[in-house]
Amino acid sequence: MTYATPTWAVAPFVCYLLLIATLPLFFGAFWEHNRNKLIVAALVSVPVLVYLFGIRVGGGQMLLRTACDYVSFIALLAALFTISGGICLRGSVAGTPRVNSAFMAVGAVLGSLIGTTGASVLLIRPLLRANEHRAYTTHIVVFFIFIVSNGAGLLTPLGDPPLFLGFLRGVPFTWTLRLAAPWALVNGVLLSLFTIIDHIVAAREKRNPRRAAGISHFPASPNEPLHLDGAINLFWLLGIVVVVFVMGTYGTPLFGDSYLRSLVQVLGMLGCGALSLVSTKREIHEANRFNWAPIIEVAVVFIGVFITMIPALSFLGERGASLGITKPWQFFWVSGALSSVLDNAPTYLTFASLAVGVTNSGGATLSVENLGALAFHPLGQHLLEAVSCGAVFMGAITYIGNGPNFIVKAIAEQHHVRMPSFFGYTLWSLAILVPLFGVVSHIFF
Numbered sequence: 001m002t003y004a005t006p007t008w009a010v011a012p013f014v015c016y017l018l019l020i021a022t023l024p025l026f027f028g029a030f031w032e033h034n035r036n037k038l039i040v041a042a043l044v045s046v047p048v049l050v051y052l053f054g055i056r057v058g059g060g061q062m063l064l065r066t067a068c069d070y071v072s073f074i075a076l077l078a079a080l081f082t083i084s085g086g087i088c089l090r091g092s093v094a095g096t097p098r099v100n101s102a103f104m105a106v107g108a109v110l111g112s113l114i115g116t117t118g119a120s121v122l123l124i125r126p127l128l129r130a131n132e133h134r135a136y137t138t139h140i141v142v143f144f145i146f147i148v149s150n151g152a153g154l155l156t157p158l159g160d161p162p163l164f165l166g167f168l169r170g171v172p173f174t175w176t177l178r179l180a181a182p183w184a185l186v187n188g189v190l191l192s193l194f195t196i197i198d199h200i201v202a203a204r205e206k207r208n209p210r211r212a213a214g215i216s217h218f219p220a221s222p223n224e225p226l227h228l229d230g231a232i233n234l235f236w237l238l239g240i241v242v243v244v245f246v247m248g249t250y251g252t253p254l255f256g257d258s259y260l261r262s263l264v265q266v267l268g269m270l271g272c273g274a275l276s277l278v279s280t281k282r283e284i285h286e287a288n289r290f291n292w293a294p295i296i297e298v299a300v301v302f303i304g305v306f307i308t309m310i311p312a313l314s315f316l317g318e319r320g321a322s323l324g325i326t327k328p329w330q331f332f333w334v335s336g337a338l339s340s341v342l343d344n345a346p347t348y349l350t351f352a353s354l355a356v357g358v359t360n361s362g363g364a365t366l367s368v369e370n371l372g373a374l375a376f377h378p379l380g381q382h383l384l385e386a387v388s389c390g391a392v393f394m395g396a397i398t399y400i401g402n403g404p405n406f407i408v409k410a411i412a413e414q415h416h417v418r419m420p421s422f423f424g425y426t427l428w429s430l431a432i433l434v435p436l437f438g439v440v441s442h443i444f445f
Helices: 007-026 034-054 059-084 097-130 138-147 161-168 175-207 232-255 258-279 282-287 293-323 328-341 344-361 371-375 380-396 403-414 422-444
Strands: 088-090 227-229
Touching: 007 034, 007 293, 034 059, 034 293, 059 097, 059 161, 059 232, 059 258, 059 293, 088 097, 088 282, 097 138, 097 175, 097 232, 097 403, 138 175, 138 403, 138 422, 161 344, 161 380, 175 380, 175 422, 227 282, 232 258, 293 344, 293 403, 328 344, 328 380, 328 422, 344 371, 344 380, 371 380, 380 422
Parallel strands: none
Antiparallel strands: 088 227
């Protein structure tokens, strides 16, 4: 059988993802500069651009569609990052195990409403301020990454970048609500385990009292009541939800053309972000140490991801079941394993495209450009559920699995929390998350 996509066209995608994973580890000084990231992305993308414009029929149209997905993806992340950075919870709340568990529980819900990036940026700083008196806080930040930065985002397309990319490819906004059972299991178990560990650590600190170095740049007054600065930004967060839901549900009958619909959606999200900047006092941004560096880095890195993944997605959609991954549990573990060492957003699209190929091998005629049909196919929906859970949950296994992981780690280190090394953090996740995911696999897939 002759396929439209040659095998060699996938090589730049694989190469680029490996570079993303290894360059920060072995050439950290080089990778720190966004200019160097952009150079790497451009060099790896050249063969793909040559293939799309010089060999592939309809390659230019494929690139245009992907460019729209990229702009929508970055606009959502940037808007959530901007708006959440304008909200500051102040007060004298003490970081007791009960209070810390409440933070985690709230984050587990907010992650699906305002995104794991938004919830992480919003909650990590007040959580750190609340625990400035604690001698040991590493476990708090580690579980925060597990729950708020990853597991919390499974229920809506706003929750995590992989699900938003699926939404852009036609998965209905409310489809992910069917994943409530695995969401509740993972976050419930992690929250319970965190509460137990935090109680043990707090009791040990009482028996051997010692004060940790202050970690708050703006320590709360002992008598200061809880209050929220920048509350107007809650309205702009609601605006993001409304824009995404309305455009995803009613965009086609309102605007018809998919490019026009994407443009209106992007303008709506960026408009909410711009209104947040205008309406937020400078003092709040200073208190949150707000700057654009994290979101610029994500935008630069993902230019290469979105370009090089075009032939990879086409390749998987054409071959499907011939790769030997056909069962939901296989999709869960393989997509999750790759999400833990690569970014989970392109991994999701890659394996969703593979699910299309597997489903088509059974006689269906689905397209990788429309995952909505996959979401309601009798077999395809189970495969997509497995991919969704694997990509979202297992992004927590390493620091490089999901964008918010890096953001939370950086903020914690700014507040003088001693975070585990790359491999130290991975040991935490292997001991706690992998057995839990085994239970998820057994029950649901």
